[in-house]
Amino acid sequence: MDLRAVRSASVTALGCLALSGCGPERPRSAAPTTPAAAEVVSGNVLTDMITRVIVDKVAPEAAIDEANKRIKEIYDRLPVK
16 A cells, blocks of 8 residues: 555545535535434534544444444434435
């Protein structure tokens, strides 16, 4: 794996995210947002998963399992119609 290419792609992706905004010319997603998906985002499930790995030094697999459990609980409570 060429780490320079990975770094370059990461910097490019972060730059695009920072510059793109959420205007009508660049929608985040073509799919409609469901209440469950909105709660996953607003509840910071994915950012908490990353924080658990970086800050709390939890194994990535364990952090993924925790996030997956939270997501399943949300989708069970707020089913997609």
